[in-house]
Amino acid sequence: MMTTMGANFVSTHYLANSLVQPVMRAQSQLTTAMTELSTGQYADLGLQLGDQSGYELSLKEQVQQLQALTTGNSVVASTMSTAQNALTSIATSAQTTMQNLAGWTPGSIGAGSQLQLSGQTALQDLISSANATSGDVYVFGRINSSGPPMADYYSPASAAKTAVDQAFQTEFGCLPTDAAAANITAAKMQSFLIGPFATLFSGTNWTTDWSSASSTNTTAEIAQGQTVTTSTSTTPTASTATDPNPAPTAFQRLAEAYTMLAEFGGSQLSSAAQQAVVTTAQPLILQGQTSLTNTQAALGATQSQVTDANNAMSSQLTILQDQLGNFDNVNATTTAAQITRLTNQIQMAYELTSRLSQLNLAQYLPA
Amino acid sequence: MSLSTAFNVISSAFSVNAAQTAVVSNNIANAGTPGYSREIANVVTNGFGGADVASVTRVANAALLEQVTSSTSQAATQQAISAGLSTLAQTVNDSWSASSTSGANQNGASPSAMLANLQSALTTYADSPTSSSAADAVVTAAQNVTQSLKAGDAAVNQVREQADQDMASSVSKINSLLSQFAAANNAVVIGLKTGANVSSAEDTRDSIVTQLAQQIGVSTTIDTNPKDQACGSESIYTDSGVTLFQDTARTVSFTPTSTYADGVIGNAVTVDGVPITGAASPMPIQSGALAGYAALRDTLAPQYQAQLDQIAGGLINAFAETGPSGSLTPLPGLFTTPSLFSTPGATPPSMSATTGLGAAIEVNPKVDPSQGGDPTKLRDGGINSPAYVTNPGTIANGTPDTSYTGGLQQLISQINATPKGGFDTSAGLSSSSSLANYTNASVSWLQGENQQASNNADYQNALATQATSALSNATGVNLDAEMTNMLNLENTYESTAKLLTTVTTMFSSLLQAA
Numbered sequence: 001m002m003t004t005m006g007a008n009f010v011s012t013h014y015l016a017n018s019l020v021q022p023v024m025r026a027q028s029q030l031t032t033a034m035t036e037l038s039t040g041q042y043a044d045l046g047l048q049l050g051d052q053s054g055y056e057l058s059l060k061e062q063v064q065q066l067q068a069l070t071t072g073n074s075v076v077a078s079t080m081s082t083a084q085n086a087l088t089s090i091a092t093s094a095q096t097t098m099q100n101l102a103g104w105t106p107g108s109i110g111a112g113s114q115l116q117l118s119g120q121t122a123l124q125d126l127i128s129s130a131n132a133t134s135g136d137v138y139v140f141g142r143i144n145s146s147g148p149p150m151a152d153y154y155s156p157a158s159a160a161k162t163a164v165d166q167a168f169q170t171e172f173g174c175l176p177t178d179a180a181a182a183n184i185t186a187a188k189m190q191s192f193l194i195g196p197f198a199t200l201f202s203g204t205n206w207t208t209d210w211s212s213a214s215s216t217n218t219t220a221e222i223a224q225g226q227t228v229t230t231s232t233s234t235t236p237t238a239s240t241a242t243d244p245n246p247a248p249t250a251f252q253r254l255a256e257a258y259t260m261l262a263e264f265g266g267s268q269l270s271s272a273a274q275q276a277v278v279t280t281a282q283p284l285i286l287q288g289q290t291s292l293t294n295t296q297a298a299l300g301a302t303q304s305q306v307t308d309a310n311n312a313m314s315s316q317l318t319i320l321q322d323q324l325g326n327f328d329n330v331n332a333t334t335t336a337a338q339i340t341r342l343t344n345q346i347q348m349a350y351e352l353t354s355r356l357s358q359l360n361l362a363q364y365l366p367a
Numbered sequence: 368m369s370l371s372t373a374f375n376v377i378s379s380a381f382s383v384n385a386a387q388t389a390v391v392s393n394n395i396a397n398a399g400t401p402g403y404s405r406e407i408a409n410v411v412t413n414g415f416g417g418a419d420v421a422s423v424t425r426v427a428n429a430a431l432l433e434q435v436t437s438s439t440s441q442a443a444t445q446q447a448i449s450a451g452l453s454t455l456a457q458t459v460n461d462s463w464s465a466s467s468t469s470g471a472n473q474n475g476a477s478p479s480a481m482l483a484n485l486q487s488a489l490t491t492y493a494d495s496p497t498s499s500s501a502a503d504a505v506v507t508a509a510q511n512v513t514q515s516l517k518a519g520d521a522a523v524n525q526v527r528e529q530a531d532q533d534m535a536s537s538v539s540k541i542n543s544l545l546s547q548f549a550a551a552n553n554a555v556v557i558g559l560k561t562g563a564n565v566s567s568a569e570d571t572r573d574s575i576v577t578q579l580a581q582q583i584g585v586s587t588t589i590d591t592n593p594k595d596q597a598c599g600s601e602s603i604y605t606d607s608g609v610t611l612f613q614d615t616a617r618t619v620s621f622t623p624t625s626t627y628a629d630g631v632i633g634n635a636v637t638v639d640g641v642p643i644t645g646a647a648s649p650m651p652i653q654s655g656a657l658a659g660y661a662a663l664r665d666t667l668a669p670q671y672q673a674q675l676d677q678i679a680g681g682l683i684n685a686f687a688e689t690g691p692s693g694s695l696t697p698l699p700g701l702f703t704t705p706s707l708f709s710t711p712g713a714t715p716p717s718m719s720a721t722t723g724l725g726a727a728i729e730v731n732p733k734v735d736p737s738q739g740g741d742p743t744k745l746r747d748g749g750i751n752s753p754a755y756v757t758n759p760g761t762i763a764n765g766t767p768d769t770s771y772t773g774g775l776q777q778l779i780s781q782i783n784a785t786p787k788g789g790f791d792t793s794a795g796l797s798s799s800s801s802l803a804n805y806t807n808a809s810v811s812w813l814q815g816e817n818q819q820a821s822n823n824a825d826y827q828n829a830l831a832t833q834a835t836s837a838l839s840n841a842t843g844v845n846l847d848a849e850m851t852n853m854l855n856l857e858n859t860y861e862s863t864a865k866l867l868t869t870v871t872t873m874f875s876s877l878l879q880a881a
Binding site: 009010011012013014015016018021044045046047048049050051052053054055057058060061064065067068069071072073075076135136137141142143144145146214216218219220221227231360361362365 | 398399400401403405453456459460477479480483484486487490491493494495497498759760766767768769770771772776779803804807808809810811812813814815817818819821832836839840841842843844845846847848850851854
């Protein structure tokens with residue numbers, strides 16, 4: 001009897017305890033499964049993913065980075081749309097001025113003050129539009145956005161106004177408002193306007209008296225690895241090896257045209273000299289308008305780049321979040337089924353334990 | 368055969384019955400004792416035709432016992448490692464915050480997530496360079512990065528201190544078990560000489576070996592040469608072959624180290640002066656909780672600490688200032704350490720000398736508004752001296768261009784670049800990763816080790832359970848079998864009693880007839 005061994009022999013100690021371990025394991029699995037069912041995610045993601053954890057983190061970081069870029073793009077977009085609006089308003093004002101000049105008749109009553117008023121209004125519009133802000137940023141200041149990029153010509157301390165008066169004085173020995181100015185011929189006026197007067201609106205004269213904007217563009221990373229120039233400005237871009245003499249900005253040309261109208265229109269100048277002012281101003285405004293159109297088109301292209309980048313990032317985000325979901329999320333159906341299975345298993349184990357305790361020969365032997 | 372011979376047979380039957388009953392009772396009494404090996408009374412016919420209990424055999428199974436001890440040791444090693452690594456993994460496990468990816472910031476605490484937050488903060492600042500709150504947010508994000516590294520570093524030290532304490536308590540358990548073993552072994556050796564029943568002492572020995580296997584991987588041999596003085600004595604060796612017990616217990620010694628910091632090396636465990644843990648050990652132990660604690664304290668935790676140090680060194684180098692043309696001597700920028708900060712002109716440490724940086728790294732006080740610093744220096748440069756200013760406005764006329772972002776974009780690109788000189792490969796990760804990828808790889812490494820240890824622990828535990836069951840089935844007691852034996856013995860007793868009555872009656876008849 002004692003020799004009964006091998007597979008048929010089961011120790012009572014093992015029999016009594018054989019169910020303890022499986023029940024404990026099932027219980028711990030049950031708590032995990034219940035946590036996972038309630039959160040929808042693995043209870044211990046790190047333990048679940050192991051050395052895939054870093055990859056999962058890098059997906060999360062990409063998502064985060066895309067979201068940060070998208071948020072940043074809204075700031076960029078708002079700055080550019082402010083600039084676009086300001087440019088539109090400048091274009092409208094240039095259009096109005098052109099119409100005024102086309103309808104202007106030399107020698108008519110009040111012809112001079114008409115010119116002057118038209119020039120002043122347009123110049124004031126130009127300055128206020130150039131100093132448009134978005135948030136606390138002057139949009140035409142490029143990287144120097146803390147102050148108004150275009151100096152106010154009509155402030156008492158205007159360096160530009162002083163420079164214009166000085167140039168006139170040097171050329172003709174009097175001020176435009178002096179009676180002596182009436183003697184200036186159209187030819188002389190014209191050569192002054194395209195000579196000494198024009199230089200006031202270019203080079204360092206422009207950046208000293210008129211524009212404090214930086215020549216360095218602002219750039220923004222609108223998508224991963226995609227950086228665009230987001231600014232346009234009152235100051236031409238810095239000269240570079242490929243472009244040693246960057247084209248004057250619309251602001252320069254318009255300011256030049258408007259200033260000559262405002263300063264010399266209502267002055268003592270003769271009709272012929274006024275005519276010379278108008279004929280010099282007209283092509284400048286036209287050039288300014290062309291330049292404005294180009295600037296607006298370039299800005300619009302960048303704006304659509306931002307929109308495109310946002311759309312691309314949005315679809316990228318969806319894909320990334322799907323991928324993340326594959327890593328992080330448990331299948332609710334599988335987990336629910338697992339819980340049912342574990343619960344059944346534990347119940348059966350309890351049942352068996354109570355039955356096993358009945359399986360005792362002593363109970364069946366007569367006393 | 369005479370009637371008196373019959374009496375002798377009856378008498379032997381009674382004594383055999385009593386001996387067998389004693390064995391059965393002993394078996395039944397120990398049915399629930401873990402590790403008890405059942406006994407079998409070997410009955411042989413004696414010279415008178417009766418029966419004698421020649422010996423009592425203890426059912427043992429050395430092969431299964433060895434399986435139990437070795438799988439127990441392996442499971443204990445992996446459990447010790449897994450417990451330590453999961454403590455470390457807590458510092459990088461951001462799984463509970465995974466649902467927060469809808470926001471621009473990640474919750475959690477891992478250096479990886481904090482670095483990603485810093486990058487987001489820099490991106491936001493680059494998009495709104497005039498915003499002072501965006502600048503402050505960068506400093507806060509940078510502080511979170513340093514906090515995270517410091518927390519990781521502290522967790523490593525704590526895990527190492529805990530492992531050191533566990534090693535000390537493991538060593539004291541081993542010594543106590545060895546002295547208990549000496550007593551049990553002595554009882555077996557003497558018992559065998561005097562012919563006493565040594566089963567119980569042998570059970571005790573086996574049970575001590577199993578407990579010992581929890582702490583340290585062991586193998587055993589038993590001297591079976593009857594000519595030997597110490598015949599029956601069991602010797603214990605570590606799984607690497609160092610003697611723990613041979614006739615007498617060897618002394619296992621260990622001097623604990625109470626405080627761990629980066630670079631502190633713990634003491635080795637020695638047996639009779641021979642180190643059995645650590646790099647200097649000629650015969651390092653392979654398994655048991657002690658081996659697990661030692662691996663954790665001496666290899667795994669320090670390696671993770673080295674990775675944290677590399678990340679800190681990478682950050683200090685990546686954010687170092689090099690001036691407007693990038694050609695000036697690099698000096699600490701956003702990240703520095705107290706010693707670098709207090710030494711003007713000190714250059715960031717090279718990537719091969721980063722020990723201790725994980726604990727020391729801090730945000731440069733010169734950009735921290737709460738310490739009187741100016742966070743806009745991140746945008747404009749010049750944290751170290753005016754020569755390091757990069758903002759063209761400041762260089763030209765002393766007034767910074769407030770929408771200048773070149774410096775910030777440079778910083779962002781540094782996060783996704785490899786620090787100068789590359790990462791040191793001694794930390795176990797690729798040297799050419801970008802800073803962001805390196806922090807991710809570090810998390811992967813830690814979680815990978817953690818997962819592996821946890822899986823191994825599960826597997827070895829299952830093996831140990833299986834081996835224990837098999838051993839219990841091979842050597843344990845089955846109550847039903849013992850009860851059946853008991854009934855059998857009862858019947859034998861009853862029959863023998865009947866026989867006695869019959870023989871007595873026969874004697875009486877014989878005497879009356881005479």
